Amino acid sequence: SVAQALNISEATNSEPNPALQDAPDLASIIDSIIANGNKFEKALMRLIRPFLKDTQLVIVENENTDLPAYLTEEFRGATNTIYLNVETGVNNTVVLHEALHAATLDALVAAIVTPKAVSPQLRQIVAEIQQLMAVAHNKYLADKGAGRSTVAMDRLAGEDISVFTDITEFVSYGLSQPELQEFLSTVDATLTWKLGTLRNGLSKFLDLVRRIFN
16 A cells, blocks of 8 residues: 555665656656656655646756746745756656655645644644654754764755755655655654554654655
8 A cells, every 4th residue: 555655665766867857747757757666656656646736847958048046956835836957857856855845835834834724633743743853853963963974964954955944845855865764764753652663763754744645
């Protein structure tokens, strides 16, 4: 099942994928990843596809004419548009990262800014994600202080990305970035009634994100 698949950590493919950059629209990219991605990628894309029906796609071939003054690959909440830059490479990792932004951003922000407007279930999920994010941040700081942090985690924790202070980045990078997935596997699962079945922070994280879309 999808729920079972999302409890299996498999790295997304960061190799350039010409089939994606030649796709005419987002629906074609979604279909391509579901047809040709690895088990994790297929399960994740199937899960979030219903939440992407209104999201637009722009393949950037010329930054001067196709790309606004944004980052090279970025989901823009104001326009509900994903921009993918051919020059920096279009691959499954980038697409899934940005698709997760599109699928989760509104729900997560709404739960934080206007909690009374969302379901109690979503508020609880967001609270648990924030709890896990804090525990993971403390683990990173301890590793950093002991000289055990990696270059990849230093980049993810830095000001440019801020995975431990921005819940939308924590969710999207957690499901698309192998380095953060590996780090979360070293973090203890936060206390919940399911603690007995969730071995570490990664399994806890994947369970929480699965619950957002169920």
